[in-house]
Amino acid sequence: MSRLFRPMKPRSPLPLEKPLALALAILGLGYACFAAQTQTNAPSGSAPAATNALLLLPQIPQSIFIIPIAPHEGKDPFFPRSMRLYSDVVVRTNLQPTTAVVAVELKLNGISGTANHRLAIINNRTFEVGEEGEVVSSVGHVHIICKDIKTDSVRVLISGEERIVRLRPNS
Numbered sequence: 130m131s132r133l134f135r136p137m138k139p140r141s142p143l144p145l146e147k148p149l150a151l152a153l154a155i156l157g158l159g160y161a162c163f164a165a166q167t168q169t170n171a172p173s174g175s176a177p178a179a180t181n182a183l184l185l186l187p188q189i190p191q192s193i194f195i196i197p198i199a200p201h202e203g204k205d206p207f208f209p210r211s212m213r214l215y216s217d218v219v220v221r222t223n224l225q226p227t228t229a230v231v232a233v234e235l236k237l238n239g240i241s242g243t244a245n246h247r248l249a250i251i252n253n254r255t256f257e258v259g260e261e262g263e264v265v266s267s268v269g270h271v272h273i274i275c276k277d278i279k280t281d282s283v284r285v286l287i288s289g290e291e292r293i294v295r296l297r298p299n300s
Contacts, residue, residue, distance in 0.1 A: 233266045235273070237283055237294045247278040251285065251294065 197203035197214055205211050238250040242257075249256050252264040256275035263270045277284040282295045 233268055233271050233287055235264070235266065235285065235287075235292070235294045237296050240278060240280065240283070240296065249275060249278045249283040251275070251283065256283075 195203075200212075200215060205214055236252055238253060240247060240249050242248040246257070251273070252266060254262060254264050256262065256273075256278075258275055258278055261272065261274040263272050265271075271287060274286040275283060276286055276291070282293050284291065284293050286292075
């Protein structure tokens, strides 16, 4: 017979049944060793006491980082030549808070509901009397409180300032 027509030899020198039997034998021996070990560790004549006590875990120390004030106290490990840590920082504690009036543009889109329970749509968000919420304006999100709703206007409170927003005549 020529080499081309000769059947191929299996890659494993062992047939498929022998590795399977070997694996089962190793597992069986492992289980037997485990069972023998648990029997020798058990106290003789008494059952193990059941307990609900928690295991004591070692306490992990808390890291403390101190920013140096002078170069002899330490350096920045990432930028050792940097002097930004040692620069004098002046903290002003007696500044008077300035109250800036923010020009918030509110648009009354519509008024709906019954005469007893009116609803106002301000900057595309619906409010009823006494409701508070945030609306999107040109300066960002603004917190408002709806105080009163009339047939053509709404009285709102924006950061302590009371405003009356009216419907536009052509809308």
